[in-house]
Amino acid sequence: MTLLQSARRLADNWLLQPILKVAHKVFWRRRSVEPAHQSGGSQQVSVQINGSEYSFFKPLGQGFYGSVQQVTCLDQTFSQESDTPPATNMFAMKMIPRKEPGAEADSKEVGIMSELKGCHYIVGALGTTTDDQYEYILMPDAGGNLASLTQSGNSAGVYINTRKRRKALNVLDKILERMSPRDGSFHALSEEMARKVFRGMLEGIHFMHEKEIVHRDIKPSNILVGQNGTGRLADFGAAAHLSDKPSEGGDGRFSPPERSSEAGSYTKASDIWMAGACMAATAISPAAVYTRRNKPRSTEEIRANVEKADISGDLKRLLLLMLQDNPALRPGAKELLSEPFFMTIQPL
Ligand SMILES: Nc1ncnc2c1ncn2[C@@H]1O[C@H](COP(=O)(O)OP(=O)(O)OP(=O)(O)O)[C@@H](O)[C@H]1O
Numbered sequence: 001m002t003l004l005q006s007a008r009r010l011a012d013n014w015l016l017q018p019i020l021k022v023a024h025k026v027f028w029r030r031r032s033v034e035p036a037h038q039s040g041g042s043q044q045v046s047v048q049i050n051g052s053e054y055s056f057f058k059p060l061g062q063g064f065y066g067s068v069q070q071v072t073c074l075d076q077t078f079s080q081e082s083d084t085p086p087a088t089n090m091f092a093m094k095m096i097p098r099k100e101p102g103a104e105a106d107s108k109e110v111g112i113m114s115e116l117k118g119c120h121y122i123v124g125a126l127g128t129t130t131d132d133q134y135e136y137i138l139m140p141d142a143g144g145n146l147a148s149l150t151q152s153g154n155s156a157g158v159y160i161n162t163r164k165r166r167k168a169l170n171v172l173d174k175i176l177e178r179m180s181p182r183d184g185s186f187h188a189l190s191e192e193m194a195r196k197v198f199r200g201m202l203e204g205i206h207f208m209h210e211k212e213i214v215h216r217d218i219k220p221s222n223i224l225v226g227q228n229g230t231g232r233l234a235d236f237g238a239a240a241h242l243s244d245k246p247s248e249g250g251d252g253r254f255s256p257p258e259r260s261s262e263a264g265s266y267t268k269a270s271d272i273w274m275a276g277a278c279m280a281a282t283a284i285s286p287a288a289v290y291t292r293r294n295k296p297r298s299t300e301e302i303r304a305n306v307e308k309a310d311i312s313g314d315l316k317r318l319l320l321l322m323l324q325d326n327p328a329l330r331p332g333a334k335e336l337l338s339e340p341f342f343m344t345i346q347p348l
């Protein structure tokens with residue numbers, strides 16, 4: 001496991017979230033008063049994209065690569081790259097710190113997002129801009145993430161990555177882990193909700209796979225759920241073209257059994273595993289998929305947990321198809337969408 005992956009696992013430990021939240025607040029306060037983003041001398045920050053001004057409203061999430069803020073567009077005229085103007089003036093803005101201030105913008109995420117336009121099940125970019133410190137990606141505000149929806153009292157995706165703190169937090173992690181049950185604040189998705197959310201997820205994956213792009217970081221905090229309950233795939237920070245021979249990426253807790261750092265080892269079927277693990281973690285429990293120490297369980301353990309879970313036969317069948325050791329046996333996203341689980345008629 002790489003240092004990066006260890007840091008991500010540590011970050012996802014819900015017991016550390018209150019500490020990490022404070023760290024995020026301190027960090028954000030420092031960044032938010034930087035002159036480059038100040039508007040009219042006030043403390044409120046804003047960014048211009050395609051001639052419209054977006055003012056920062058409140059933090060929506062903090063991921064490993066960037067922070068995401070809710071922003072509001074104060075201009076009357078809407079001028080963005082999107083064909084259809086949104087019904088709201090609230091948006092989400094992802095800010096990715098530049099590796100080298102002043103250097104050319106370097107985020108692969110922006111490039112991939114521009115190739116993924118036109119799918120309702122993908123949270124795409126409405127516009128982008130850069131300054132010396134950040135790349136900004138303007139997106140529709142797509143709602144809450146699936147991790148926070150299933151974890152009461154736990155906000156998703158806050159992290160910390162300095163080595164000293166990592167060591168200290170690891171010790172704390174060990175102590176806290178003995179004291180509290182991992183799934184204490186977890187609420188499984190109802191099957192009715194799961195049907196809508198998972199359908200959206202698979203539609204988004206199908207769209208990407210048709211373009212020979214793999215997501216590589218499918219997990220609950222990267223699935224956004226809007227007010228109508230539809231799931232949408234977000235966060236293309238780890239996505240790659242298959243022709244780029246991608247190796248293992250993303251969050252280790254959901255990684256497929258074929259995990260390896262070899263170039264070309266990551267395929268569309270690996271995304272299907274990650275989606276299945278993400279579904280099991282939210283429709284059954286996180287403990288069905290990974291341990292308290294955030295280590296992925298073996299395929300045998302995960303399949304046994306699915307078999308014995310109190311879920312419908314249709315959902316079990318779907319999960320067992322996706323969570324197969326042999327990548328060649330996992331059906332593609334399109335095929336999975338015609339599984340009986342998705343055929344159930346919703347009561348009016
Ligand atoms: N368009 C959006 N609408 C609403 N919330 C969003 C949006 N995009 C991101 N978020 C929130 O911000 C969080 C972090 O965003 P994102 O996953 O893109 O960042 P990241 O740094 O790439 O994360 P990761 O740790 O998964 O690599 C998400 O989990 C979600 O809660």
Ligand SMILES: [Mg+2]
Nearest residue numbers: 063221222235
């Ligand atoms: Mg994310």
